[in-house]
Amino acid sequence: MSEKVLLKGNIAIAKAALNCGCSCYFGYPITPQTEIGEYLSSKMQEKKLAYVCAESEVAAINMALGAATSGAKVMTSSSSCAVSLMQEALSYASSDELPIVLVNVMRAGPGQGYIFPSQGDYNQATIGGGNGDYKIIALSPSSVQECVDMTYKVFYLAQKYRNPVILLVDGLLGQMAEPITIEDNPYPNIDNSSWILNGAKNRASRNIHSLEPNPKKLEEHTLKLHKKYLEIEKNEVDWEEYNCENADYIITAFGSMARIAKGVSDYYKTKGVNFGVFRPKTLYPFPYERLRELSKKTKVFFDVEMNLGQMHKDVCQAISQNSQVFFIGRPAGEWLKQDEIIKAIDKIFEGQYATSI
Amino acid sequence: MIKSFIISGSGGQGVLSIGSILANIFMLNNLFVTYCTCYGAEMRGGAVNCEINMSDKEINTLQNEKVDFVVALNQASFDKFISKVKENGTMIINSSLAKILKPRNDIKYIFMPFSEEATKMGDIRMTNSIALGILAKLLGGFNFENVKKGYEKILSTKTELIQKNIEAYLLGYNYKMGEM
Numbered sequence: 052m053s054e055k056v057l058l059k060g061n062i063a064i065a066k067a068a069l070n071c072g073c074s075c076y077f078g079y080p081i082t083p084q085t086e087i088g089e090y091l092s093s094k095m096q097e098k099k100l101a102y103v104c105a106e107s108e109v110a111a112i113n114m115a116l117g118a119a120t121s122g123a124k125v126m127t128s129s130s131s132c133a134v135s136l137m138q139e140a141l142s143y144a145s146s147d148e149l150p151i152v153l154v155n156v157m158r159a160g161p162g163q164g165y166i167f168p169s170q171g172d173y174n175q176a177t178i179g180g181g182n183g184d185y186k187i188i189a190l191s192p193s194s195v196q197e198c199v200d201m202t203y204k205v206f207y208l209a210q211k212y213r214n215p216v217i218l219l220v221d222g223l224l225g226q227m228a229e230p231i232t233i234e235d236n237p238y239p240n241i242d243n244s245s246w247i248l249n250g251a252k253n254r255a256s257r258n259i260h261s262l263e264p265n266p267k268k269l270e271e272h273t274l275k276l277h278k279k280y281l282e283i284e285k286n287e288v289d290w291e292e293y294n295c296e297n298a299d300y301i302i303t304a305f306g307s308m309a310r311i312a313k314g315v316s317d318y319y320k321t322k323g324v325n326f327g328v329f330r331p332k333t334l335y336p337f338p339y340e341r342l343r344e345l346s347k348k349t350k351v352f353f354d355v356e357m358n359l360g361q362m363h364k365d366v367c368q369a370i371s372q373n374s375q376v377f378f379i380g381r382p383a384g385e386w387l388k389q390d391e392i393i394k395a396i397d398k399i400f401e402g403q404y405a406t407s408i
Numbered sequence: 409m410i411k412s413f414i415i416s417g418s419g420g421q422g423v424l425s426i427g428s429i430l431a432n433i434f435m436l437n438n439l440f441v442t443y444c445t446c447y448g449a450e451m452r453g454g455a456v457n458c459e460i461n462m463s464d465k466e467i468n469t470l471q472n473e474k475v476d477f478v479v480a481l482n483q484a485s486f487d488k489f490i491s492k493v494k495e496n497g498t499m500i501i502n503s504s505l506a507k508i509l510k511p512r513n514d515i516k517y518i519f520m521p522f523s524e525e526a527t528k529m530g531d532i533r534m535t536n537s538i539a540l541g542i543l544a545k546l547l548g549g550f551n552f553e554n555v556k557k558g559y560e561k562i563l564s565t566k567t568e569l570i571q572k573n574i575e576a577y578l579l580g581y582n583y584k585m586g587e588m
Contacts, residue, residue, distance in 0.1 A: 057428065057435050057443065057561075223470060228428070228443040230435040307470055314468035386471040 053232045060198045060224040061086035063231060064154055067202035068126050069094055071236035073152070075101040075125040077114040079133065082166045083222040084156035087128045108133040112140040112153070119149040120259050122247030124206055128154035130222075131172050132163050135180065141215050142181025145276065146261035148246075150209035154202075154218045156225035159383030168222045169383030170306055173361035176219045177335045184273050186280045188216040188287065189334040191306045195229040201332075207238035212283055213246070219334060221307040221357070223386075288341070289332040294320075295345055298327030303342070303366045303376075304355045305331055312355055314389045315396070334362070339369040346370035353396060356380045357387055409464065411547075412472045414489055415539075416457035417481030417502075422536030426479075427458035429558045430540060434462045436554040442467050455484060477546070479539050481522065482506060490515075500542055502535065518542060518585075525579060533569075534576035541580020 058066070065087045068076070076095060078088040088104065095102035101118065105111035108129050115125045129137065134155045144151045155176065159167040176189040188208050192201045198220065205216040248257055263269040293313050295301055300319075302312040309330035316326040329345065331338050346352070352370060354363045360378045367376050379395045381387040413430070417423040424445055431443035445458045459475070461467050474494040480486040482505040490511060493499050498516040501508075504523035520542065526534040544550045555577065559570050 055435055057432050057441065223444070226444060227470070228431060228441075230441055310468045310470060312468075313466075317468070388471055388473055389469055390473055 053234055055230045055232055057228050057230050058195060059086060059226060059228045060192075060195045060220060061156065061226070062090050063195050063198045063233070064128070064202050064218070064220070064225075065090040065094070066233055067199040067236075068152070068206070069098070069100075070233065071124070071203050071206045071238070072240075073100075073124045073126045073206065075115070075118040075123045077103045077105050077111040077118070077125070077127050078129065079105050079108045079111050081108075081130045081133050081158075083158055083225050084128050084130050084154065084220075086225070087154060087156075108136040109140070112137040112144075112151070115151050115153075116140055116144050116147065116149055119144070119151055120147075120248045122243045122249060124150075124152075124210070126152040126154065126206075128156065130156050130158045131160050131169070131175070132158070134172065134175060138175075138180035139182075141179060141187055142183055142185055143261050144215045145181070145185035145187065146183065146272070147259050148213040148276075149215065149259070150213055150243075151215040152202075152205050152209050152218065153215060154220065156220045157222050164383060166222070167383045168357060168386055170221060170308065170357035171361070171383055172219060173305070173334060173356070173358065176217045177337070177365075184277060186214075186283070186335060188212070188214055188283060188336075189219050190216070190289075190332060191219045191334050192224060192332075193291075193306050193309045193330060195224060195227065196231045197332075198224060199231060199233055203236045203238055206236075207241075208287065210241040210243065212279060213243075214279070214283070219306070223307050284336040287333055288336045288338045290338040290341060291328075291330045291332060292345075293328035293330070294325065295327035295329055295349075297325060298345075298349050299325045300351050300353065301327040301329050301345060301349045302353045302355055303329045303331075303362065305334060305362060308355055308357055308387065311387070311389050311392065315355075315392050318389070318393055331362070337365045337369070339365070342366065342369035343371060346374040350374045352376040353399070354378050354380075355387070355392055358382060410467065410469060411462050411477070412469075412475035413460040413462075413477045413479070413543075414457055414475050414492060415460070415479040415481075416455070416485035416489055417536075418484070419454040419456050421456070421481045422533065423456045423481065424458055425562060426536040426540040427460060429562050430543070431460050432561050433544075433550065433554050433558040434460075436557055437549075437551060439464060440467045442470060444470075455488075457485065457489070477543065479543060480506060481535065481539065498546060500539060500546075502539065504535075518546075520580075520583060522580075526576065529572075529576060529579070531572060534572060537573040537576035538580035538583075541577040542583060543580075544577070545581045545583075 159169040209216040304312040319326040434441040502522040503519040504521040522535045
């Protein structure tokens with residue numbers, strides 16, 4: 052086993068990206084993810100890899116699209132308001148079926164907001180702001196160790212499905228250091244020789260584009276993409292359960308909030324109340340089925356988020372009609388702390404319905 | 409058992425250096441650690457602080473309402489964080505740059521003129537390591553080899569400073585509590 056090191060989430064992501072063969076990075080600095088680009092700027096030069104500090108986020112992600120057509124493993128990273136600028140390119144990349152990795156270390160919105168911690172980009176990641184029937188795979192780590200493990204995974208999923216993938220990281224995790232071990236990339240390389248643009252030597256020419264003036268062909272293409280999404284939904288759903296078996300109550304949370312939720316669960320355990328924690332690791336595809344199964348036994352859910360209820364609607368959609376979900380959240384600015392969540396839950400127990408703190 | 413810490417001072421005082429050294433020492437002792445820094449550290453004179461959690465179990469309390477220990481290297485840090493100390497918690501204060509006042513009576517205070525002691529050593533930059541020595545003494549159970557390794561990890565490129573910092577650490581560590 053490798054030696055333990057104390058690393059910030061941002062640096063951990065950058066190291067893991069290099070480890071699994073990321074050979075092109077395009078980015079534009081923005082707090083709280085700037086360390087990713089800063090770290091890669093020197094390392095990629097040492098290794099003679101492609102690093103471009105682009106003139107804007109729009110340029111950065113479009114450079115990533117271009118580089119991906121060549122079969123290179125590409126990454127860009129940014130934060131909330133700047134990821135908004137990238138939505139058009141994500142729709143194009145989905146249609147072009149380009150394996151792009153986009154790391155979004157979230158800050159507070161809406162608009163420019165500020166560098167405060169937030170989980171306000173759940174909708175942006177899972178629904179998106181681009182046009183057309185497209186889906187972006189989205190993973191959300193809850194520890195610095197998972198920042199490494201999931202970086203490996205997002206590169207793999209991007210290549211496997213030829214689809215853009217978002218790593219949605221809480222600002223806190225990007226900035227927080229924890230002891231981690233960096234093992235080798237466990238995933239195999241995917242053969243991309245059938246589609247990449249590498250010069251038409253000894254083969255027919257290829258092109259990659261999303262423009263399709265033939266209605267029949269466009270429909271076929273979109274249905275093909277849709278079929279791929281169904282495949283992703285079948286194969287790649289991932290989640291973590293903490294004391295969920297026989298739980299009287301279950302807290303649903305993603306990212307670092309799920310850890311705070313575990314603290315809440317531990318607190319109620321000392322009071323003799325069984326609280327489970329359910330954490331989607333993949334936000335798209337969302338673990339609807341497992342949550343529905345759990346809701347057959349557990350009738351009351353608390354959805355806890357650092358926003359005003361974005362994953363909430365997915366939890367509501369997942370659980371059976373006989374269960375109910377209370378939402379506990381807080382928009383960006385101050386951190387939603389364990390004590391506040393417990394206070395909110397106790398209030399709900401007393402019959403005072405709380406929608407937000 | 410989880411213990412939480414805030415180390416605070418102004419840019420250039422080495423707040424983040426001892427913060428990451430302390431976090432590394434915990435890691436080398438096979439404990440769980442989270443280490444968060446606040447923005448502002450890039451500016452000399454700007455307010456800097458970091459927050460550390462340490463536990464023998466997985467840490468789920470990532471942000472604390474209040475902490476067990478606050479190390480304040482100047483007056484602004486004392487004023488800002490005195491309300492963040494838990495009842496019966498401890499505040500370690502650099503009395504060279506902060507007034508010896510005890511506005512709360514439910515916490516312990518340790519005042520020591522770190523900056524003056526560091527100047528006596530011939531290098532005011534050692535202020536932070538003296539403070540770390542005191543904190544280590546209060547916590548107990550520090551393996552000195554791991555302390556050395558912690559310094560080596562953070563100051564690896566500045567070998568000449570490691571020995572000096574460890575001397576400063578020991579000065580703090582061996583300071584008699586009665587003198588404070």
